Amino acid sequence: MNSVKKKFPQKMDSNEFVSKLIRLANWFSGVPDSVFKKIIPKLEPFYLASRENHSIAMGFGASLVGMKPAILIQNSGLGLSLDALFGLHQLYGVGILLIISNRGELDWEEIQHKLWGERSIDLLKLCDIATFDLNDLGDCAIEEAAKVAFNEHKISAVIIHRGNVDE
Amino acid sequence: MNRTKALQKIIKKHPNGIFVFSNGLTTRYAVDLLGLDGPYFYLLHGMGETLSVGIGMASSSSTEIVVVEGDGNALMGLASWPLLQLVKNLHYYILDNGKHATTGGQQIADFSNFDNSRVNRIKIQDDSNIPPIPPKPKLILESFKRFIHEG
Numbered sequence: 192m193n194s195v196k197k198k199f200p201q202k203m204d205s206n207e208f209v210s211k212l213i214r215l216a217n218w219f220s221g222v223p224d225s226v227f228k229k230i231i232p233k234l235e236p237f238y239l240a241s242r243e244n245h246s247i248a249m250g251f252g253a254s255l256v257g258m259k260p261a262i263l264i265q266n267s268g269l270g271l272s273l274d275a276l277f278g279l280h281q282l283y284g285v286g287i288l289l290i291i292s293n294r295g296e297l298d299w300e301e302i303q304h305k306l307w308g309e310r311s312i313d314l315l316k317l318c319d320i321a322t323f324d325l326n327d328l329g330d331c332a333i334e335e336a337a338k339v340a341f342n343e344h345k346i347s348a349v350i351i352h353r354g355n356v357d358e
Numbered sequence: 359m360n361r362t363k364a365l366q367k368i369i370k371k372h373p374n375g376i377f378v379f380s381n382g383l384t385t386r387y388a389v390d391l392l393g394l395d396g397p398y399f400y401l402l403h404g405m406g407e408t409l410s411v412g413i414g415m416a417s418s419s420s421t422e423i424v425v426v427e428g429d430g431n432a433l434m435g436l437a438s439w440p441l442l443q444l445v446k447n448l449h450y451y452i453l454d455n456g457k458h459a460t461t462g463g464q465q466i467a468d469f470s471n472f473d474n475s476r477v478n479r480i481k482i483q484d485d486s487n488i489p490p491i492p493p494k495p496k497l498i499l500e501s502f503k504r505f506i507h508e509g
Contacts, residue, residue, distance in 0.1 A: 252414025
């Protein structure tokens with residue numbers, strides 16, 4: 192993706208995003224990111240995890256008792272999440288909906304985000320995780336990702352670029 | 359006490375519980391003892407995630423959830439311990455032999471001073487006979503789901 196100086200265009204406001212998400216998933220956890228600042232307080236209950244891998248594993252447990260989990264993480268959290276995703280969801284064939292903020296794409300973002308910004312989408316593809324880009328698909332991204340997670344029982348991810356949802 | 363006796367003791371204490379066992383020898387011994395026909399979920403991987411899996415289950419179930427893991431796994435998942443505050447219907451057991459028995463007996467750091475009132479640590483000794491490898495994940499999941507749906 193080409194460098195964008197300010198922000199990506201807004202595709203949904205946080206109320207619309209939450210309203211769509213709670214129609215498709217019913218269990219929420221994650222690790223905070225500023226992109227989710229207005230989203231997390233509107234998800235009730237939200238199980239705030241200590242690390243992304245534990246959030247993924249809690250989501251796996253919730254799935255085992257019939258819930259449809261959505262996990263909100265920053266792209267850097269993928270690094271910690273992969274072993275849980277491979278060793279729980281992919282191993283047992285259990286779906287989960289990831290909502291991933293793709294930090295590090297914008298010129299003004301701090302340098303520590305850049306490597307993740309450049310590599311996250313490729314990493315998800317490499318890991319056979321279906322990605323649905325909010326910037327390209329709008330709110331359909333959430334719906335399509337939820338179908339893969341809860342009907343096809345696979346891991347799927349909605350990618351949010353900074354600005355796609357108001358902060 | 360050996361691992362099998364410790365597992366028997368835990369099972370007896372929670373007759374209405376749903377159990378999650380950590381990967382490695384804990385799952386191997388548990389599935390050998392208990393089989394698939396019951397409220398048992400056996401992890402084959404997800405190192406350090408057993409407690410988190412149990413917390414996720416407990417968050418959405420009114421049933422007692424019982425998490426049993428080895429001390430090596432527990433150490434890997436130490437950052438999940440504060441998440442125990444999220445649920446009340448969960449009992450947490452650590453089978454403590456002081457080492458990573460599955461991978462060759464490497465000694466692990468003593469972290470028992472991190473224990474709190476929710477942590478039940480049982481000292482165990484290893485047996486010489488190691489049970490066979492557990493069933494495939496698909497079979498584990500199907501058996502567990504059958505139990506959840508049909509009871």
